[in-house]
Amino acid sequence: MSMRLQDVSEAAPLRSCTHEYKVNCETCRLSRICLPLAINHQDLEQLENIIQRSKPLQRNELLYHEGTPFQSIYAVRSGAVKGYRTTSDGREQVTGFYFPGEILGMDGISNNSHASSARALETSAICAIPFDSLERLSASMPSLQRHLFQLMSREITDDQLLITLLSKNSADERVATLLLSIANRNARRNLSASQFRLPMSRVDIGNYLGLTVETISRVFSRMQKTGMLRVDNKEIEILDQEALQQAANLAA
Amino acid sequence: MSMRLQDVSEAAPLRSCTHEYKVNCETCRLSRICLPLAINHQDLEQLENIIQRSKPLQRNELLYHEGTPFQSIYAVRSGAVKGYRTTSDGREQVTGFYFPGEILGMDGISNNSHASSARALETSAICAIPFDSLERLSASMPSLQRHLFQLMSREITDDQLLITLLSKNSADERVATLLLSIANRNARRNLSASQFRLPMSRVDIGNYLGLTVETISRVFSRMQKTGMLRVDNKEIEILDQEALQQAANLAA
DNA sequence: ACACGGCCATGATGCAGATCAAGAAGCGGT
């Protein structure tokens, strides 16, 4: 008899893991787009000393859960993570997807408890950055303090873009916008912007975009028919960037 | 011949105003819920020294405009402000309403330019807080630094709630949720939570909630008919708090 | 190899809210 995937590990606290090893941001190829971006050579070691890494999360494992005490923010090293929040009637609202080099968990600061949950979409390596250490460090490192403010500000503007997308754009526009966003974020990591594998299910995409699975399927089919996309299950190829941008319309 | 209201003052830069007077947060009755909340007696003067106040904004005057250089965040002293962002096809997306004691403008930090615009919904007094000064100050005042992080984090969770509202809730639920939110924020300022005047138009409400004016009108009428609300133009009275909460369903 | 469960695609139908239309009510300006 098999376990239902959703039930795999309702809690996998990162810090309880035994074998932590020295973090080396310097050799991390993400350092240019991740937290260290704001930090000069000499100061980097101080940051490395507070960052914790541990064994990778497996697909569907929880990184943190809404309501639990807030201690760290997290940087994705590899894999992909979804952020979501549970409505009072038990449904899920996906609030974001996080790729390597991106930071999540900052919504927990205001209440000292996580306002959302985060779950690995595939096997993912995560760096945990204890926030009180980070706070102390940033008081003496203006560039780090500024970078943190900027990161949070960025999260705000991203959320505002999603709000706009949800309230003003059609299903086609929403899907096109998401695909372009993923493509751009891939480009930032020097990956292909025209061919990639979606780490999330159609359900997650629909949930994130305020649409049903069926609608996502139909939009993909339609876009495939018009030749702007090649869709093979989770494998996406953007055949006509121009047309896709057109389809996204003027969402951003 | 009369001017169209929308065209009133496309830019009213706060800092160009001549008569600035000493800010006194100490005697401000909002200090308990505003920025000074995090600051002890001795340190407060330093904060007061950097905060600028100037002559009130009139209805429909701009506080800041998307794309313009970011310099300050703003605290509402009196009146009400709407935050919005213009889509590429020229339409407006209202991203939030700000009442006395609330802070706005933090979305400008990430790019050093405002990502959204803000406009007074009625005559409003605003405190401008130059962000570079605030940054410097917060490096030496841990409680202020923390409070700023919390403020931004709060903005993120608020945006996530709106995202959820937009993508999961019906028109009735959205309107009920907004009314309850306003009621709660009134209560925080020791104003009536059951009777108040909406500072914003139906258009703004609809825009914020991802609905049309007509739908807002109909929802108000419906709620009036069932007796949970009394609506007289912008004057709102919540007659059945219980029922309204029910109608908001489990949005939060 | 096969069976089961989760995931995806596609068709048929329904409905909440958009759009279109028209009038009423509030309000600043003269």
Next chain:
DNA sequence: ACCGCTTCTTGATCTGCATCATGGCCGTGT
């Protein structure tokens, strides 16, 4: 007190996406 404009309300109709339903596919465990 009146005019012109904007805002609000209410009704009639339309539509994009949800919902319901069904079958195919694909990966995983036995």
